Amino acid sequence: MGIFRKFASLVTGSPKDYSLWIAVKCDRCGEIIRTRVDLNNDLSAEYGEGEGETAYYSRKVLIGKEGCYVPIEVEMKFDARRNLVEKQVKGGKFVED
Ligand SMILES: [Zn+2]
Secondary structure (H helix, E strand, C coil): CHHHHHHHHHEECCHHHCEEEEEEEECCCCCEEEEEEECCCCCEEEECCCCCCEEEEEEEEECCCCCCCCCEEEEEEECCCCCEEEEEEECEEECCC
16 A cells, blocks of 8 residues: 555646656766656557557656766656556656655
């Protein structure tokens, strides 16, 4: 239940405009970079091989503003109802927003 609540709390706004905020910390300089994932527009459909279930995928490259300019790559996977099911980051770490 803890995980469910955590994800639910990240989804804000009405069903027509719902988005997810993520925050990552740069491994190199420690800057925290926040970004918004628009669950209506930023997701790409990914069709499963099995039962034709659609899932969604989003990839973002974040670059901090404080001068180190190391790109941080974030990949997220969503289920057919656009609930976040998996997230990975290269070049940084996820932090609590
Ligand atoms: Zn940095």
